[in-house]
Amino acid sequence: MKVLQVINNLDTGGAEKLLLETIPLYNKKGIEVDLLLLNGKMTPFLETLKGINCCKIYAVGTSVYNPFHVFRMIPFLQKYDIAHVHLFPSQYWIVLAKMLSFSKIKIVVTEHSTTNPRIANYLLSIIDRFIYQFYAKIICITIDVYQIIIKHLKQQKSKCVVIQNGVQLQKIYDAQPYTKKMVSSLFTEQDILLVHIASFNKHKDQKTAIKALKYLPENVKIVFVGDGPLKIDCENFAKELKLMDRIVFLGNRTDVPRLLKTVDISILSTNGEGFSLVAIESMAAGISFIGSDVPGMINVKDAGILFEKGNAEELAFYIRKLIDEKDFYESMVKSGKRRAEQFDIEFMVDKHILLYKTILE
Numbered sequence: 001m002k003v004l005q006v007i008n009n010l011d012t013g014g015a016e017k018l019l020l021e022t023i024p025l026y027n028k029k030g031i032e033v034d035l036l037l038l039n040g041k042m043t044p045f046l047e048t049l050k051g052i053n054c055c056k057i058y059a060v061g062t063s064v065y066n067p068f069h070v071f072r073m074i075p076f077l078q079k080y081d082i083a084h085v086h087l088f089p090s091q092y093w094i095v096l097a098k099m100l101s102f103s104k105i106k107i108v109v110t111e112h113s114t115t116n117p118r119i120a121n122y123l124l125s126i127i128d129r130f131i132y133q134f135y136a137k138i139i140c141i142t143i144d145v146y147q148i149i150i151k152h153l154k155q156q157k158s159k160c161v162v163i164q165n166g167v168q169l170q171k172i173y174d175a176q177p178y179t180k181k182m183v184s185s186l187f188t189e190q191d192i193l194l195v196h197i198a199s200f201n202k203h204k205d206q207k208t209a210i211k212a213l214k215y216l217p218e219n220v221k222i223v224f225v226g227d228g229p230l231k232i233d234c235e236n237f238a239k240e241l242k243l244m245d246r247i248v249f250l251g252n253r254t255d256v257p258r259l260l261k262t263v264d265i266s267i268l269s270t271n272g273e274g275f276s277l278v279a280i281e282s283m284a285a286g287i288s289f290i291g292s293d294v295p296g297m298i299n300v301k302d303a304g305i306l307f308e309k310g311n312a313e314e315l316a317f318y319i320r321k322l323i324d325e326k327d328f329y330e331s332m333v334k335s336g337k338r339r340a341e342q343f344d345i346e347f348m349v350d351k352h353i354l355l356y357k358t359i360l361e
Helices: 014-028 044-052 069-077 090-101 122-132 143-153 169-174 206-215 231-240 256-262 277-284 312-324 326-343 345-360
Strands: 002-007 032-037 057-059 082-086 106-111 137-140 160-162 192-197 220-225 247-251 265-268 288-292 305-307
Touching (some): 002 014, 014 044, 014 277, 044 057, 090 106, 106 345, 137 345, 143 160, 192 206, 220 256, 256 277, 265 312, 277 326, 305 312, 312 326
Parallel strands (some): 106 137, 137 160, 192 220, 265 288, 288 305
């Protein structure tokens, strides 16, 4: 079996990280899996995957919205049994390439988010329904995503399947912490260190996390991991609030397990999630997790803490509660560890392989 994973680029989002971590596993299990990128720009994830040297990596251009990618994809469709596609617009281009080439390749798509902006647009909704007719299966990463997709696409339920994302738990268990001073000279070992791991885009809400510092003691500081178009805006916001002496923007990193083992609390302020890998990674690392109460955070309920979206004061309240109440903190850590054990990435990969085999029968 030969499978081609297709995605816009290998930047530092959740879908991209999953490909970085799963492609080597597929190949170890005897499934030949390669990667096709619309934009082949070098990123930390792409550099890491190339260093592993476990698959072929192709790139068709730079701008992900270039419609000529459709024609550039066609030659690849003749070489693989299945194309597994992630994110828009890759989801559209692969279908058009299949139509124009009359290829018999089976195509599968994973829906990674509960926030699809095309849902609110009548014309784009119609186009979505047409495009998705060509997919053999639609993989939804949570039941929340499944329910939204069923309603939006009006597809037969049998075409959609829920396969939850997974995490390399052993990698996190084995990670060694840094000292806080090693992360930044701004920090001392006595500081309470928070971490926020997410791309700086419209789907996330780093500003609420920044604002929460105003309601917390001076020794509470935060590390932001990630990059994106809204990063400079968030840096300016932190400067306006005179909080830059308590905030470090680290950019994209590939040592997230070590960072999680170093900090005290992990937070994710967001406008919407499909499935929060960061939440599971944080719980596996043995620290408490606090996230926005939005669709897609179902994997956090009763194992981490959820606060009202955009409510900086409530976020600060829970951070202070974790700092002040050791028993509460430890209870959250224990609940989180138990929850994380359910999301070993091996389970997810095995389910995907079984699905591939079913599609080709």
